[in-house]
Amino acid sequence: EIETTKSGRERIVVTEFPYMVNKTKVHEHIVRLAQEKRVEGITAVRDESSREGVRFVIEVRRDASANVILNNLFKLTQLQTNFSFNMLAIEKGVPKILSLRQILADYIAHQKEVVVRRTQFDKDKAEARAHILEGLLIALDHLDEVIAIIRNSQTDSEAQAELMARFELTERQSQAILDMRLRRLTGLERDKIQNEYNDLLALIADLADILAKPGRVIAIIKEELDESKRKFGDARRTELMVGEVVSLEDEDLIEEEDVVITLSNKGYIKRLAQDEFRSQKRGGRGVQGTGVNDDDFVRDIVSTSTHDHLYFMTNKGRVYRLKGYEIPEYGRTAKGLPIVNLLKLDEGETIQTVINAKSDEASENNHLVFVTRQGLVKRTKEAEFKNIRQNGLIALKLREGDELINVFLTTGNEEIIIGTKFGYSVRFKENTIRSMSRMAAGVKGVTLRDGDQVVGAAAITDDQEVLIISEKGYGKRTSATEYPTKGRGGKGIKTVNITDKNGHLAGIATVSGNEDIMVMTDTGVIIRTAVDNISQTGRVTQGVKVMRLDNSARIVTFALVEPEEVVKAPEADQESGDN
Known part of the structure; x- marks a missing residue:
C-alpha cells in the first residue's frame, strides 16, 4: 500500500511477502539499490513487523513518485516473484x-x-x-x-x-x-x-x-x-497472468506526465516538461526554449504524454514511431540528441513533421491526412500504420521537389483548411478525398500561385477559430464561419493582409480559445501564451503583435498545448521582463 504522511510525503508499506521470500534479504537488497542509486527517491527502509503482522516501510523522497519506485522494486527485487509451468497434458491419450x-x-x-x-x-x-x-x-x-x-x-x-x-x-x-x-x-x-x-x-x-x-x-x-x-475457497494471493505480461515493461516504470517534444532543423530532439514554460502576456520576449547553433533552429514542437505514440514523418515519405518516454529528457537550454540515434534513418533522410497519436489501438474510422508543401493532400486509414517496423514504413509517395508540411489525425468525416505563405486559405470537406493506400501520392488540395507554398493545415469546424501567426510576430484569431467551405483544389480566399510590417504567413491552426500557444523563432526562442490573449479580428486584417523579435529573427512555427493554470507575469514585467 502507498500511504501519505501528515507532512504530505509518500511511503510504501508492505504487509505481505511472496511465499519462500526472505524478508531480511529483501531489506538488504533495497538498501543496496538505494545506495547504488539504481532506484532513486528512497530515503529510508525499516522493518516495523510485530506479532500483529508484517509491516515493512519504505520512505519516499518528497519529489519522487511512490508508484514508479514500487514498480522498480517489483522489477529488481523479490517483492514480486513469478513462475511459469508447462501446460503439457494428455488429451484423449x-x-x-x-x-x-x-x-x-x-x-x-x-x-x-x-x-x-x-x-x-x-x-x-x-x-x-x-x-x-x-x-x-x-x-x-x-x-x-x-x-x-x-x-x-x-x-x-x-x-x-x-x-x-x-x-x-x-x-x-x-x-x-x-x-x-x-x-x-x-x-x-x-x-x-x-x-x-x-x-x-x-x-x-x-x-x-x-x-x-x-x-x-x-x-x-x-x-x-x-x-x-x-x-x-479463499482470497487469491497471486495473479494468474498469460504470455509476456508476466514481465514489467519500461512503460510501467515511467510516470505518465505531459511533456513537450522539440525537434530542430538539424535533427536534434529532446523532451521537456511542459511546466518549464510559464504562461506570459502577449508581447513578451519569451524564454530560451532550446540551445541551438547559429545555423540551426527549432522546427517542430509537439505537446504529448510520456505514454503516447509519436509518428515521425520524413522527407522521403516514410513514417517511424516512438513513445514519448523513449525520447531523452534534457534541460531547457540543451541542444538535445540527434534523431538518428533513435530512428534508423536512411542517408539523406530527415524528419519533416511529428504528430501525436494518443491511442495505442488505431481506430478503423480514424485517418491520417497528409498535406504537402506543393498543395497535395492524401488521407490513409490509421490502421495501416498499426505495425511500424523499426526501420520505418512508407507513408506516401512524394513527387520530386515536394515535402510534407503537415500530417494530422481525423475521424474521417471532418472539414480541412489549408493556409499558404501568401496569406490564402482553402476550406473543403475531408470526404472529397478518397481513402488511399500508403503508396499513393495524393490529390490536389489547393492551387498555388507562383512562388506560393503551403505553410499549414488543420481540421476545422464552425464553432472553432482560425489562428494565424506571421513571420514577424503578428497573429490573430478569426471565426471559422468567415471561411466558407469550397471545393477542393481551389486557389483559396485571403486569410490575412500581408504587408512588410507583419511578413508572410508562418503557420495556420484551428483553436477553441482555451489553449496555450508556444511560438518559436529560428534563433531558438520560445514564448508561451494563452490563445485568448491574441485578439479576435476579421479575416483580411494583419493581426496584433504576439511576439517581439530581435533583428533578423523570424517565426518558423508554433504549436498548441494544453492550458497552464499559473500566476500571470506582473504588469511591470509583462512587456520587458524575461520570465
Whole structure:
C-alpha cells in the first residue's frame, strides 16, 4: 500500500511477502539499490513487523513518485516473484500443450462425463433395488400363498421355481423373497418397504431427467464447484497472468506526465516538461526554449504524454514511431540528441513533421491526412500504420521537389483548411478525398500561385477559430464561419493582409480559445501564451503583435498545448521582463 504522511510525503508499506521470500534479504537488497542509486527517491527502509503482522516501510523522497519506485522494486527485487509451468497434458491419450481455455474446456467435458456416468450408475443401482422391493411387495400382498409354497417345497430351488411361475417373478426377486426375514412380515415393515419403493421411483425419474437434459448436467457441475468454493475457497494471493505480461515493461516504470517534444532543423530532439514554460502576456520576449547553433533552429514542437505514440514523418515519405518516454529528457537550454540515434534513418533522410497519436489501438474510422508543401493532400486509414517496423514504413509517395508540411489525425468525416505563405486559405470537406493506400501520392488540395507554398493545415469546424501567426510576430484569431467551405483544389480566399510590417504567413491552426500557444523563432526562442490573449479580428486584417523579435529573427512555427493554470507575469514585467 502507498500511504501519505501528515507532512504530505509518500511511503510504501508492505504487509505481505511472496511465499519462500526472505524478508531480511529483501531489506538488504533495497538498501543496496538505494545506495547504488539504481532506484532513486528512497530515503529510508525499516522493518516495523510485530506479532500483529508484517509491516515493512519504505520512505519516499518528497519529489519522487511512490508508484514508479514500487514498480522498480517489483522489477529488481523479490517483492514480486513469478513462475511459469508447462501446460503439457494428455488429451484423449495424446500429449498436447494446452491453453488455459482448452484446459478448462477439457475439464468441463470431463466433469460432464463424470456426472453422466455417476448418474447412470445411481440410476442402475436404484432400479435394481426397486426391482427387489417390487418383488417383496408382491410377496407381502400374497403372504399366505407364498408361505404355503415355501412350506410345501422340498428345496430352495423348488420353492424359487414355484414362486417365479406363480407370480411371474424374476430369479433375483424370488431369491430376495426366500431371503426375507420374518420381521419384515409385520405391518410396519411393510409400510417401510412401500415408502422406500415410492422414493426409489421418484429418484429414478429424476436421474432419468438428468440424463435426458444436458442443461441439468451443467447445473450440477456448477453447484458442486460452488460447494467446493464455499468449503475451500479463499482470497487469491497471486495473479494468474498469460504470455509476456508476466514481465514489467519500461512503460510501467515511467510516470505518465505531459511533456513537450522539440525537434530542430538539424535533427536534434529532446523532451521537456511542459511546466518549464510559464504562461506570459502577449508581447513578451519569451524564454530560451532550446540551445541551438547559429545555423540551426527549432522546427517542430509537439505537446504529448510520456505514454503516447509519436509518428515521425520524413522527407522521403516514410513514417517511424516512438513513445514519448523513449525520447531523452534534457534541460531547457540543451541542444538535445540527434534523431538518428533513435530512428534508423536512411542517408539523406530527415524528419519533416511529428504528430501525436494518443491511442495505442488505431481506430478503423480514424485517418491520417497528409498535406504537402506543393498543395497535395492524401488521407490513409490509421490502421495501416498499426505495425511500424523499426526501420520505418512508407507513408506516401512524394513527387520530386515536394515535402510534407503537415500530417494530422481525423475521424474521417471532418472539414480541412489549408493556409499558404501568401496569406490564402482553402476550406473543403475531408470526404472529397478518397481513402488511399500508403503508396499513393495524393490529390490536389489547393492551387498555388507562383512562388506560393503551403505553410499549414488543420481540421476545422464552425464553432472553432482560425489562428494565424506571421513571420514577424503578428497573429490573430478569426471565426471559422468567415471561411466558407469550397471545393477542393481551389486557389483559396485571403486569410490575412500581408504587408512588410507583419511578413508572410508562418503557420495556420484551428483553436477553441482555451489553449496555450508556444511560438518559436529560428534563433531558438520560445514564448508561451494563452490563445485568448491574441485578439479576435476579421479575416483580411494583419493581426496584433504576439511576439517581439530581435533583428533578423523570424517565426518558423508554433504549436498548441494544453492550458497552464499559473500566476500571470506582473504588469511591470509583462512587456520587458524575461520570465
